[in-house]
Amino acid sequence: MKIVAPVALLGLALLGGCGQARSAPESADAVQQRAIDAQTAQRRTGAEIQDRALNRVVRTVYLCDNGERLTVDFDNPRAMATVRNSHGEAADLFQERAADGIWYRAGRTELRGKGILATWTADGRADTRCRAID
Numbered sequence: 316m317k318i319v320a321p322v323a324l325l326g327l328a329l330l331g332g333c334g335q336a337r338s339a340p341e342s343a344d345a346v347q348q349r350a351i352d353a354q355t356a357q358r359r360t361g362a363e364i365q366d367r368a369l370n371r372v373v374r375t376v377y378l379c380d381n382g383e384r385l386t387v388d389f390d391n392p393r394a395m396a397t398v399r400n401s402h403g404e405a406a407d408l409f410q411e412r413a414a415d416g417i418w419y420r421a422g423r424t425e426l427r428g429k430g431i432l433a434t435w436t437a438d439g440r441a442d443t444r445c446r447a448i449d
Contacts, residue, residue: 368391369391369392370391370392371391371392372388372389372390372391373388373389373391374386374387374388374389374449375387375389375447375449376447376448376449377433377435377445377446377447377448378445378446378448379435379443379444379445379446380443380444380445381441381443382401383400383401383435383443383445384400384401385398385399385400385401385426385435385445386398386399387399387426389417394409394410395407395408395409395410395419396408396410396417396419396426398419398424398426398435400437406421406424406437407421408420408421408424408425408426409421413427415429416428416429416430417429417433422438423436423438423439424436424437424438428445431446431447432444432445432446432447433445433446433447
C-alpha cells in the first residue's frame, strides 16, 4: 500500500505536464510581444467588421450643441434608427440613401451625419449639431 500513493502522485504529475508549459516572461519586451501576439490573433478583417456592423444593432450616444443628449440605436438589418432624447421621447426613423454618411428620416424629423458629427432635426424645433461621444 505504501507504493500506491507515490505511483498515483507520479501519474498526476505526468498528466499535469501534458499541456504546453508556459514560463514566466524574462523581460518587459517579452511581455509586450506576448500581448501583441494575442491582439494579432484576435484581429478581424475589414470584411468581418463590416459584416458584423451590418447585421446587428449599434448604439451611439450623441451630445448636441443645445445640451440635448441623444441615444441612437442603429438597427442595420431593418434599415432603421430609434432616437431617444434627454426627455424620454423616442422617434423611429427610416434609412434614406445618403451620398455620404448617414441619413435617417420620418416626416420632418431626421438625423444626418458623417463620422462623429450629426445634425438632429426634430419636428418643430431648430436644427442642432451633435457629436458622438460613445
